[in-house]
Amino acid sequence: MQPIDLLVFPRWLVPVEPAGLVLEQHALAVHGGRILELLPAAEAAQRYQARETLRLDRHALMPGLVNAHSHAAMSLLRGIADDLPLMTWLQEHIWPAEGAHVSPEFCRDGVSLAAAELIRGGVTCVNDMYFFPDASAAAFSAAGMRAVANLIVLDFPTAWAANADEYIHKGLALHDALKGNPLVTTIFGPHAPYTVSDAPLTKIRAYANELSIGIHMHVHETAGEVAMAVQATGKRPWQRLKELELLGPDFIAVHMTQLSDEEIAEAAEFGVHVAHCPESNLKLASGFCPVGKLLKAGVNVALGTDGAASNNDLDLFGELKTAALLAKAVAGDAETLPAQAALHMATLAGAKALGLDEQIGSLKEGKQADFIAIDLDALNTQPVYNVLSQLAYAVNSRQVSEVYVAGKPLLRGGLLTTLDETALRAKAREWAAKIRP
Numbered sequence: 501m502q503p504i505d506l507l508v509f510p511r512w513l514v515p516v517e518p519a520g521l522v523l524e525q526h527a528l529a530v531h532g533g534r535i536l537e538l539l540p541a542a543e544a545a546q547r548y549q550a551r552e553t554l555r556l557d558r559h560a561l562m563p564g565l566v567n568a569h570s571h572a573a574m575s576l577l578r579g580i581a582d583d584l585p586l587m588t589w590l591q592e593h594i595w596p597a598e599g600a601h602v603s604p605e606f607c608r609d610g611v612s613l614a615a616a617e618l619i620r621g622g623v624t625c626v627n628d629m630y631f632f633p634d635a636s637a638a639a640f641s642a643a644g645m646r647a648v649a650n651l652i653v654l655d656f657p658t659a660w661a662a663n664a665d666e667y668i669h670k671g672l673a674l675h676d677a678l679k680g681n682p683l684v685t686t687i688f689g690p691h692a693p694y695t696v697s698d699a700p701l702t703k704i705r706a707y708a709n710e711l712s713i714g715i716h717m718h719v720h721e722t723a724g725e726v727a728m729a730v731q732a733t734g735k736r737p738w739q740r741l742k743e744l745e746l747l748g749p750d751f752i753a754v755h756m757t758q759l760s761d762e763e764i765a766e767a768a769e770f771g772v773h774v775a776h777c778p779e780s781n782l783k784l785a786s787g788f789c790p791v792g793k794l795l796k797a798g799v800n801v802a803l804g805t806d807g808a809a810s811n812n813d814l815d816l817f818g819e820l821k822t823a824a825l826l827a828k829a830v831a832g833d834a835e836t837l838p839a840q841a842a843l844h845m846a847t848l849a850g851a852k853a854l855g856l857d858e859q860i861g862s863l864k865e866g867k868q869a870d871f872i873a874i875d876l877d878a879l880n881t882q883p884v885y886n887v888l889s890q891l892a893y894a895v896n897s898r899q900v901s902e903v904y905v906a907g908k909p910l911l912r913g914g915l916l917t918t919l920d921e922t923a924l925r926a927k928a929r930e931w932a933a934k935i936r937p
C-alpha cells in the first residue's frame with residue numbers, strides 16, 4: 501500500500517471538467533498538496549494507506565470556487581452607503597471613507613474578515629484589487645487562501661502611493677517580494693479607464709509583457725462612464741484600451757455591462773476575459789452584462805462578487821445563482837447559462853482568467869488540492885435528483901463544511917482552522933466605531 505497524505509470519500513465527486521460529470525463511489529487521493537488521482541473508492545482503499553481519511557457520506561466534493569473580482573478589505577465598509585448609483589456611491593461616500601481610514605491595518609483586518617466569509621462560502625482563490633496589496637497579500641497568506649494581489653494604479657494620490665509612477669514602482673517591488681510565494685501571485689490592477697490616463701496604461705502594458713503578468717480593470721461598468729468618455733474624447737473606453745494595446749488574453753475586463761455586438765466580437769478575438777459581477781451591477785443599477793452573447797462568441801466569463809460595500813456579501817454560491825438567473829432573463833432564453841455552465845464560471849473560468857488553470861479550477865490529477873465539500877443533507881437540497889442543479893440553484897453557502905487549499909484544511913467540519921471568528925468580530929466593531937463614531 502502506498503502511503504499518502506489524504507483520501508476523501510464523498511457521496512458525489514464533481515470534477516467540473518469534463519463538463520457535467522458526477523462520479524459516485526469514487527475517492528480523491530491527495531499527496532504533497534496536490535491531487536494524486538480520482539479513482540474508484542474500492543480501488544483507493546486497496547491501493548493507498550492515507551495518513552488521514554475523510555468520509556463525507558452526505559456531501560458533494562468539488563473544486564474550490566474562484567472569486568475573479570473583489571475588494572476584500574471593503575468588508576469593513578459593508579453597509580456604509582447603500583441604494584445609490586455607482587458614481588455617487590464611489591465619489592461621495594466610498595472614496596472619502598477610504599481617504600480617511602484605509603491603512604495597512606485596515607487592509608489586514610478587512611481582508612481577514614473577508615477571508616473568513618469567503619472560506620465559509622467555499623472560495624479558495626480570490627483576485628483582489630485594493631490599496632496596500634502588500635498587507636492584503638500577507639493577510640490572505642495567513643488565512644491560507646490562494647490570492648492574486650493587484651498592483652493597483654490610479655492617477656490620483658492615496659495613502660498607498662502619490663502618483664501613477666509611484667503606484668507602478670511599489671507594485672513592481674511587491675511583485676518581486678512575492679516571487680516564490682506558493683499561494684499569492686500578482687496582476688496589474690489599473691482601476692478604470694476614467695481614473696488612469698494613457699501614459700501609465702502604456703507603461704503597465706510594457707511591464708505586463710516583460711514580466712508575463714496580467715492586467716485587471718473595471719471596464720464599461722455603466723452607461724454614464726461610456727457617455728462621459730465619448731463626450732470628453734470622442735471615443736468609447738474600449739476603443740481607447742484597444743488603441744493602447746491593453747486588450748489581449750492576459751486582460752480581465754470587470755463588469756462590461758455596456759457592449760456593442762462589435763465589442764463582443766472583439767473581446768473574443770483578443771481573448772479578453774470578463775469578470776462578471778451580477779449582484780454589484782444590480783445593486784448599483786449599473787446595467788446588465790450580456791453573458792449569453794459573450795459565451796456564444798467564445799469569451800471566457802468568470803465570476804466575481806466585487807466588494808462587500810456594493811454587494812453586500814461575498815457569497816459566490818449566491819452570485820453563481822444570480823448569474824444564472826440573470827443571464828436567462830437578459831437573453832430571454834431559459835437555456836442560457838445552465839447549472840453546469842454556471843458552476844464552470846465560478847471555478848475553471850475564474851482560474852483561466854487568472855492564468856491559473858493549469859493549477860486550479862477543476863479536480864484533476866496533478867492540480868493543486870484546492871477543494872470544497874458541501875453537505876447536501878439540508879432540507880433545502882433534498883431530494884437530490886441532480887447534484888449540479890442543487891449546487892447551482894439550491895445550495896446555501898452555510899452548507900460548505902470542508903475547504904482545503906493546497907491540501908491544507910481551512911474549514912473542517914464547519915469550523916475555521918486559520919481564523920478566529922470572535923477576534924474578527926471584535927476588530928470589525930472596533931473599525932466601525934472609528935469609521936462611524
Ligand SMILES: CSC[C@H]1O[C@@H](n2cnc3c(O)ncnc32)[C@H](O)[C@@H]1O
Pocket residue numbers: 571586590594595598629630631652653654691692718721780806807810
Ligand atoms: C484601486 S483600489 C480599488 C478601488 O475600487 C473601488 N471600487 C470598489 N467597487 C468598485 C466598482 O464597482 N467600480 C469602481 N470602483 C470600485 C474601491 O472603492 C477602491 O477605491
Ligand SMILES: [Zn+2]
Pocket residue numbers: 569570571718754806807
Ligand atoms: Zn470592483
